[in-house]
Amino acid sequence: xxxxxxGDQAAYRMLLVAITPHLRTIARNALQRAGGSPSDIExxxxxxxxxxxxxRGTWDTTMPLTPWLNAVARHKAIDTLRRKGxxxxxxxxxxxxxxxxxxxxxxxxxDVQTALSGLEQRQxxxxxxxxxxGRSASEVGAKLDMTEGAVRVALHRALKSMAAxxxxxxP
Amino acid sequence: xxxxxxxxxxxxxxxxxxxxxKSRLRRLLPWSALIVAVSFLSVFGLRGDVATTGLVPVLGKxxxxxxxATLGLVAAVHLSRPDRPAAAARRVLxxxxxxxAMVVAADFLLSGSPQWSMRLFGKSFIACLTIIPxxxxxxxxxxxxxxxxxxxxxxxxxxxxxxxxSAGIAIVVYGLYCIEDALPFVATWYVLASCFVAVAGAxxxxxxxxx
Numbered sequence: 001x002x003x004x005x006x007g008d009q010a011a012y013r014m015l016l017v018a019i020t021p022h023l024r025t026i027a028r029n030a031l032q033r034a035g036g037s038p039s040d041i042e043x044x045x046x047x048x049x050x051x052x053x054x055x056r057g058t059w060d061t062t063m064p065l066t067p068w069l070n071a072v073a074r075h076k077a078i079d080t081l082r083r084k085g086x087x088x089x090x091x092x093x094x095x096x097x098x099x100x101x102x103x104x105x106x107x108x109x110x111d112v113q114t115a116l117s118g119l120e121q122r123q124x125x126x127x128x129x130x131x132x133x134g135r136s137a138s139e140v141g142a143k144l145d146m147t148e149g150a151v152r153v154a155l156h157r158a159l160k161s162m163a164a165x166x167x168x169x170x171p
Numbered sequence: 172x173x174x175x176x177x178x179x180x181x182x183x184x185x186x187x188x189x190x191x192x193k194s195r196l197r198r199l200l201p202w203s204a205l206i207v208a209v210s211f212l213s214v215f216g217l218r219g220d221v222a223t224t225g226l227v228p229v230l231g232k233x234x235x236x237x238x239x240a241t242l243g244l245v246a247a248v249h250l251s252r253p254d255r256p257a258a259a260a261r262r263v264l265x266x267x268x269x270x271x272a273m274v275v276a277a278d279f280l281l282s283g284s285p286q287w288s289m290r291l292f293g294k295s296f297i298a299c300l301t302i303i304p305x306x307x308x309x310x311x312x313x314x315x316x317x318x319x320x321x322x323x324x325x326x327x328x329x330x331x332x333x334x335x336x337s338a339g340i341a342i343v344v345y346g347l348y349c350i351e352d353a354l355p356f357v358a359t360w361y362v363l364a365s366c367f368v369a370v371a372g373a374x375x376x377x378x379x380x381x382x
Contacts, residue, residue, distance in 0.1 A: 005189075007185060017178060
């Protein structure tokens with residue numbers, strides 16, 4: 001994480017990939033304990049990753065990373081449960097099925113998809129090109145006739161407003 | 172969207188600088204305090220005797236304001252990280268009101284009761300209760316806005332602490348103008364006004380400091 005904060009993209013990707021299973025465990029435990037739906041696990045994971053990214057400045061670099069990470073993950077799990085308070089579905093069997101069927105795959109998340117579709121057209125295109133197709137900022141810039149810097153700013157704004165949508169009252 | 176794809180987007184966004192609570196506060200809060208002080212005092216003026224008989228009470232009020240502001244600010248910044256326990260910060264909320272209540276009680280026991288209610292109510296407690304929250308509004312906005320860069324585990328508590336931080340600034344400014352010096356007056360109405368600001372901060376914090 002320290003390397004990533006210094007701007008090392010490869011280190012950052014490794015870190016995010018490495019913490020994802022851990023985040024998934026926390027999300028699963030939190031949802032299970034509170035009687036949330038197992039289909040929300042990946043929502044919580046992605047919401048947490050987004051928060052880890054946007055709030056990485058709140059990690060005290062002199063402290064170990066795990067307690068901070070756990071705090072973010074728990075906060076996001078509770079947040080999701082509260083947001084979905086209206087529809088609590090609890091079924092142990094389906095829980096077990098789900099966990100067996102999808103042992104930590106990178107499932108698609110409904111919530112993040114919804115937040116994505118709420119963005120304005122250009123921001124959505126940028127996120128889709130960069131995230132789904134893995135294009136670089138300069139490629140996207142050339143395609144959309146924007147400067148590389150403008151693409152970066154638009155991407156950052158898009159991620160922020162997705163996070164805001166996710167933590168809003170009810171989507 | 173798949174999780175790996177999201178990670179791709181996050182990695183692409185790594186170069187964006189992270190804004191942090193402290194640097195934003197350092198940049199904006201002094202200005203907001205200055206704006207409030209200059210605009211209020213240029214209209215209403217300093218109290219006339221500030222250099223003579225009023226010096227000691229003014230210094231007392233400024234000290235009270237600085238203490239309230241510092242306590243609120245330090246605790247609010249402390250609580251802007253997700254892995255910080257909220258319980259200790261929550262206790263800070265009760266510190267100033269409790270100290271004020273003790274001062275009022277001690278003053279009641281020491282002075283006779285007939286003159287005491289005059290010392291308590293003075294002539295301008297309503298002005299005090301309205302002006303301090305008004306003066307605190309701009310700093311409160313600045314503190315809350317800066318705290319949005321943080322990730323607090325307890326939005327309402329953090330908002331209330333922001334309220335005390337900005338009320339402290341308002342006390343310093345108002346203390347340079349207000350001529351009521353009785354101890355129970357200051358302890359009751361200044362602190363009660365701060366509590367109003369803290370409640371407003373808590374309500375705003377619940378919405379603004381979610382993440």
